[in-house]
Amino acid sequence: MHLRLKSVLAATATCALAWAVPAAAQSRPTEAPAVTVKDVDPALWVVKDEDTTIYLFGSIHLLKPGLGWFDDGVKTAFDSSDQLVLELVEPPAAESQALFGKLAMDQQGKTLRSKMNDADRAVYEAAMGKLGIPAPAFDPFEPWAAGITLSVVAMQKSGFDPNSGVEKQLTAAAKVSNKPIAGLETMEFQLGVFDTLPEAEQITFLVEAAKMIDDTSSMMDKMVNMWASADTESLGQLMNEGLTSRTLYDALLTKRNANWAKWISARMAKPGVTFMAVGAGHLAGPTSVQNLLPAYGLSATRVAY
Numbered sequence: 001m002h003l004r005l006k007s008v009l010a011a012t013a014t015c016a017l018a019w020a021v022p023a024a025a026q027s028r029p030t031e032a033p034a035v036t037v038k039d040v041d042p043a044l045w046v047v048k049d050e051d052t053t054i055y056l057f058g059s060i061h062l063l064k065p066g067l068g069w070f071d072d073g074v075k076t077a078f079d080s081s082d083q084l085v086l087e088l089v090e091p092p093a094a095e096s097q098a099l100f101g102k103l104a105m106d107q108q109g110k111t112l113r114s115k116m117n118d119a120d121r122a123v124y125e126a127a128m129g130k131l132g133i134p135a136p137a138f139d140p141f142e143p144w145a146a147g148i149t150l151s152v153v154a155m156q157k158s159g160f161d162p163n164s165g166v167e168k169q170l171t172a173a174a175k176v177s178n179k180p181i182a183g184l185e186t187m188e189f190q191l192g193v194f195d196t197l198p199e200a201e202q203i204t205f206l207v208e209a210a211k212m213i214d215d216t217s218s219m220m221d222k223m224v225n226m227w228a229s230a231d232t233e234s235l236g237q238l239m240n241e242g243l244t245s246r247t248l249y250d251a252l253l254t255k256r257n258a259n260w261a262k263w264i265s266a267r268m269a270k271p272g273v274t275f276m277a278v279g280a281g282h283l284a285g286p287t288s289v290q291n292l293l294p295a296y297g298l299s300a301t302r303v304a305y
Contacts, residue, residue, distance in 0.1 A: 037068040040228035044073055045283070045290060045300040047264060051271035054264055055081065056289065056300055058280030059166035060227055062152070062220075064159045067228060070169055073305025081275035084174040086167055088190060089183040096187055103191045104145030111139040112146055115199065120207045127210035131157065143202035144194035147209040151216065158217035170277055184260055184278070193251045201247065227280050236284025254287050261292035268298065 045056040055077040070078075078084075091099070106112070113121050113135070124146075125135045131153055138146040162168060174181050194202070212219075226235040260278065267274060282289055290300040 037066055039068045039071070041072065041230060041305065042069055042074070042227050042280075043230040043232050043283070044077060044303040044305065046077070046303050047268065047293065047298055047300050049268060052268045053080075053273045054267060055273075055275045055303070056283060057166075057275065057277045058227065058232070058283040059086075059170075059277045060224060060280055061165045061167060062155050062160040062162050063164040063166070063224065065161065065164045067164075067224075069166070069228065070173070073303050076305070077303065078170070078173065078275045079177075081179065081273045083180040083182060083272070083274050084170055085182050085184060085274055085276040086170070087183065087278050088185050088187055089181055090167070090171065091187055099187055099191065100145070103188070103195045104142055105140050106142050112141050112143060113139060115143065116203060116207070120203065123207055124210045127213040130213055142195065143199065143206040144197060147202070147206035148194065150206070150209045150213070154213050154216040155220055158220065160220060166277055170275075184263060185256070197247065197251075205248075232280075232284045235280060236286075236288065253282065253285075257282055257287055257289045257292055260289050261296065264289070264293065265296035265298060 043058060047054045047056065057074060057077075090096070113124070116124060127150060128135050128137070131150070133153070138149065141149070171181060173179075194205075197205070223235065223238060226232075226238065260282070264276075278289070293300055
């Protein structure tokens with residue numbers, strides 16, 4: 001099984017896991033200079049009937065500062081909504097750290113590097129060195145947790161920031177306007193998607209993250225450019241084709257998209273306007289949420305703005 005960089009980045013971008021990465025492992029960027037805001041127009045869809053409207057917006061969980069996406073049609077849709085629905089509601093920092101510690105740490109006391117063969121260990125330790133992290137730092141982690149953390153740290157060192165991500169900005173705006181915020185999933189569920197993978201698959205995932213550490217920035221830039229220009233076809237292909245593990249593809253995309261299509265169907269029975277933002281990979285590709293809606297007699301229409 002070959003899980004390429006696109007698999008690692010798709011996994012991180014598809015689950016809102018940046019919140020769970022231990023604070024001590026995250027990059028601490030120096031204060032950035034003022035940036036010029038670039039206007040971008042990501043794709044937006046709407047599902048509606050006589051008394052219910054649900055807007056579907058694809059998010060990127062970590063973005064570089066300076067992208068002006070929260071305006072025009074997106075802002076109009078958000079302002080008209082009664083509630084905000086995200087993949088999950090960000091828990092307090094102490095709670096997310098405790099949960100990460102519970103699921104991400106090896107409970108048998110076996111160190112991470114002892115689970116790898118010599119070649120994989122060398123690749124992993126080289127990547128840690130490039131990020132300026134001591135090789136033993138993630139030894140208590142299970143492989144999946146080390147892989148996610150490695151990816152998030154690499155993204156942050158390249159200028160990608162959860163505080164500039166879609167969820168952070170939408171959450172802040174919802175709080176200001178007193179909109180209720182609901183989550184489709186819990187952090188425990190999202191971490192559990194990875195925690196239940198076979199150990200061999202977790203190690204493959206980690207080693208691929210380590211091998212491609214130098215390409216993280218360019219690949220993320222490519223994904224963000226596609227998202228920003230509403231090129232959902234290319235984005236879906238880029239994000240989803242890397243998930244060559246059927247187990248991971250089904251756990252991250254197929255099953256969750258099916259759950260969310262069912263949720264949308266149930267929500268359409270209640271009047272009101274909902275703004276729903278989930279990872280952009282869920283709204284692109286053949287198993288996208290929109291493609292599952294016709295089974296419920298619903299259709300999603302692109303909003304022109």
